Amino acid sequence: QVQLVESGGGLAQPGGSLRLSCAASGFFVSSYAMSWARQAPGKGLEWVSGIYSDGSDLYYADSVQGRFTISRDNAKNTVYLQMNSLKPEDTALYYCAKAQRRDYYGDLARFSEYDYWGQGTQVTVSS
Numbered sequence: 001q002v003q004l005v006e007s008g009g010g011l012a013q014p015g016g017s018l019r020l021s022c023a024a025s026g027f028f029v030s031s032y033a034m035s036w037a038r039q040a041p042g043k044g045l046e047w048v049s050g051i052y053s054d055g056s057d058l059y060y061a062d063s064v065q066g067r068f069t070i071s072r073d074n075a076k077n078t079v080y081l082q083m084n085s086l087k088p089e090d091t092a093l094y095y096c097a098k099a100q101r102r103d104y105y106g107d108l109a110r111f112s113e114y115d116y117w118g119q120g121t122q123v124t125v126s127s
Helices: none
Strands: 003-007 010-012 018-025 034-039 045-051 058-060 068-073 078-083 092-099 114-117 121-125
Touching: 003 092, 003 114, 018 034, 018 092, 018 121, 034 078, 045 068, 045 078, 045 092, 058 068, 078 092
Parallel strands: 010 121
Antiparallel strands: 003 018, 018 078, 034 045, 034 092, 045 058, 068 078, 092 114, 092 121
């Protein structure tokens, strides 16, 4: 049974850091593209970052480029999102998602290509 469990959210001050984790079970994260997305209050879902199954390239939305880093630990079957230089506009519910097709190399921001999502972890950036 596929399951994605996010953790690591919380309250951070502007300029601070948080590291989100997405623990996967029922499949290997090394075999599927994985992404992080977020939804701020009153707004739609926004793609944040993604990694293909081969892990060769990392991709980011312009809004987080240079501040967030996606990574993967195959031994722990977990995907991470390191978030630095946090801004109030980063406040959102953060989700991780698994691509539907093994070895998917298409547009990581296409939400229709993902078949499993976690329950989300809340990130609040405020002084």
